Amino acid sequence: MDLLPVAPLDVLRRRRSAKWRFHPDDVLPLPVAEMDFDLAPPVQDALRAAVDRSDAGYPTPLPTLADALAGFAGERWGWEIDPSAVTAVTDVGVGVVELLRLLTRPGDPVVICPPVYAPFFGWVPEAGGRVFEVLLVDGRLDLPGLERAFAQHPAAFVLCNPHNPVGRVHTREELTELVRLATAYGVPVISDEIHAPLVLPGATFTPILTIPGAAAIAVSLVSSSKAWNLAGLKCATIVTAGPRLADVVGRLPQDTPWRVGHFGVLASVAAYTDGVPWLDQLLATLDDRRALLGRLLAERLSKVSWRPPEATFLAWLDCTAIGTGAAPRELFFTRGRVALEPGPRFGANGSGFVRLNFGTSAEILEAAVDRMAEAAAV
Numbered sequence: 001m002d003l004l005p006v007a008p009l010d011v012l013r014r015r016r017s018a019k020w021r022f023h024p025d026d027v028l029p030l031p032v033a034e035m036d037f038d039l040a041p042p043v044q045d046a047l048r049a050a051v052d053r054s055d056a057g058y059p060t061p062l063p064t065l066a067d068a069l070a071g072f073a074g075e076r077w078g079w080e081i082d083p084s085a086v087t088a089v090t091d092v093g094v095g096v097v098e099l100l101r102l103l104t105r106p107g108d109p110v111v112i113c114p115p116v117y118a119p120f121f122g123w124v125p126e127a128g129g130r131v132f133e134v135l136l137v138d139g140r141l142d143l144p145g146l147e148r149a150f151a152q153h154p155a156a157f158v159l160c161n162p163h164n165p166v167g168r169v170h171t172r173e174e175l176t177e178l179v180r181l182a183t184a185y186g187v188p189v190i191s192d193e194i195h196a197p198l199v200l201p202g203a204t205f206t207p208i209l210t211i212p213g214a215a216a217i218a219v220s221l222v223s224s225s226k227a228w229n230l231a232g233l234k235c236a237t238i239v240t241a242g243p244r245l246a247d248v249v250g251r252l253p254q255d256t257p258w259r260v261g262h263f264g265v266l267a268s269v270a271a272y273t274d275g276v277p278w279l280d281q282l283l284a285t286l287d288d289r290r291a292l293l294g295r296l297l298a299e300r301l302s303k304v305s306w307r308p309p310e311a312t313f314l315a316w317l318d319c320t321a322i323g324t325g326a327a328p329r330e331l332f333f334t335r336g337r338v339a340l341e342p343g344p345r346f347g348a349n350g351s352g353f354v355r356l357n358f359g360t361s362a363e364i365l366e367a368a369v370d371r372m373a374e375a376a377a378v
Contacts, residue, residue, distance in 0.1 A: 003285040004037045004278075006361035012036055017232060023339050028368045031341040033164070035229045035313060035359035037282065042274035043228055043267045050266055059262040061088035061235070068272035069222065069237055075276075076197070079207045087238040087249050088260045091231070092194045092221045093119055095238050096158060098256070099190050099219065100127030102248050108155035113141060114347025115316070117164045117192070121347075129155055135349050139166045139307060143177050150185035157182065159191045161208060162199060165316045165346050165355045167309020169203040172211070179214045188245070189218040194236070195312045197227035197279060201287050203310035215242035219249065224268040226312075227282070228275055235264025286313050289358045289365060296369040303376055313359030319343075320352035322376055329354050336375030338368045 006012075013020055019032040038044075050056065066086035073079040089095040100123065104110060109132035110124045116136075124131045132154055134145040146157070159178070162169045170178075182189050191208040199205040208218045223236035240246040271279075290308055293315055297304055303321045317340075319328035326342035332354065333339055343353030358365055 001281055001284045003288055004281055006036045006364070007038065009364060027333070027337045027339050028364060028371065029339045030357045030360065030364075030368055031339050031355070033226065033312075033314060033357060034231065035357075036361065036364070037229065037285070037359070039230075040228055040271060040275040040278035042270040042278070043230070046266045046270035047263060050263060055262075055266075057262060058258060059088070059235075059260045059265045061257055061260050061265045062086070064269050065235070065237065065265050068269040069239075072272035072276070073207070073222075077205060077207055077210070079210050081239055082241070085240045085246060087240075087252065088257045088265070089221075089236050089238055089252075090234050090256075090259045090261075091225065092192055092223050092236045093123060094259070095221045095236055096190055096192060097123050097127050098252055099238070099248065100124065100129055100156060100158075102251055103188055104129040104155040109149075109152065111146065111149050111154050111157040111187070113146075113160070113163075115165055115343065115350040115353070116160050116346055118341075118345040120158055120160070123158070133347065135347070136163070136166065136168075139163075139168050141170060141174055141178065143174065143181065146178065147181050147185075150181050150187045153185065154187055156188045156190055159189055159208065161191050161193050162195045162205065162311035164195060164312060165314055165341070165350075166307070167312050167314060167316060169199055169205055169310040172206045175206055175208055175211050175214075179208070179211045179217060182217045183213055187217070188248075189214075191218055191220045193220050193222050194226050196222060197224075198283070198286070198313065199311040200283060200290065200309070205311070209239065209241045215240075216244055219245045224271040224275075225264075227279060228267070228271040230264060230267050230271070233264035233267050234261035235268050286359060289313070289360070289362065290315075292362055292365060293356075293358050293369070296366060300369055300373045301376060304372075313357060315356045315358055316343075317354050317356055318352065319354055322352070324352045328352060332372045332375050334375075335378055336371035338371050338375075
């Protein structure tokens with residue numbers, strides 16, 4: 001399969017998204033979870049057609065978005081979604097916060113598993129809750145630790161599946177045990193599955209709602225935004241499979257569907273229905289970049305170690321041989337002019353780590369590692 005091309009660096013720098021506008025032009029920006037590949041042709045066609053017909057009004061996400069998601073999930077993962085159980089929300093973060101507002105009383109504990117996507121730490125207090133950390137162990141869910149936490153009856157558990165930043169794809173067995181524990185202690189599970197379409201060769205994604213018993217205790221949030229690079233278009237979905245969580249979702253603010261981006265709906269429908277061949281090409285390309293990054297680190301930056309991710313285009317790099325805290329990120333930025341995410345943003349146990357986005361060209365990735373190696377050698 002041919003790999004996806006990436007525009008030259010000078011062309012990428014003309015983009016106006018956060019990745020390309022936040023840093024000076026001498027910096028290679030690899031922190032934000034935003035890829036450098038061109039949009040999938042079906043998505044481009046859908047957006048161009050909307051502009052051509054001056055179709056930029058209010059969104060009508062249902063039923064087309066729900067039907068498209070259900071078709072994609074069924075084909076991709078064998079996940080049978082009832083389209084009537086799909087609710088459109090602005091993005092996954094908004095969905096999580098709004099669900100937590102309904103499940104959490106002021107000061108209630110909400111469990112998360114660091115190192116984890118940095119906004120998790122803000123979403124919980126935004127909804128009035130208090131973060132309760134159960135750290136990953138060797139990149140995996142600490143199931144005994146979760147049981148101890150669940151025994152204290154937190155308001156909810158926010159799961160990251162696949163897990164950002166470590167790239168772990170939780171197994172069916174792990175999720176089965178998680179559902180058993182959540183059921184036993186009555187803890188609702190909010191599963192952020194935004195990276196689900198980005199599971200790389202060698203791993204298999206399991207939607208939490210395909211686990212027996214999960215319908216009574218779990219809710220899933222999915223979006224086309226990460227896999228098809230559509231974050232700025234603002235469209236995601238909440239999926240339920242049982243009456244308890246459907247009742248919770250039914251109490252969301254009445255205007256919730258109107259806060260979705262119209263272009264986001266159009267692009268998501270195009271992605272789910274016609275963008276799968278492009279997605280497969282993307283996964284082959286990311287698999288290639290994952291292998292390239294492994295070779296580059298081994299050959300040029302052996303101070304840095306890693307566990308190749310099973311999903312996403314994000315690499316969680318152990319730089320503790322270079323420094324602790326955010327020191328490695330600062331070194332690579334100030335001396336190498338490579339921007340990465342500092343590990344402590346994902347939790348205190350991210351000290352000495354950085355997160356690198358390898359969803360780019362081989363040339364940019366190689367240049368970044370060379371700069372990082374030079375910075376570390378000083």
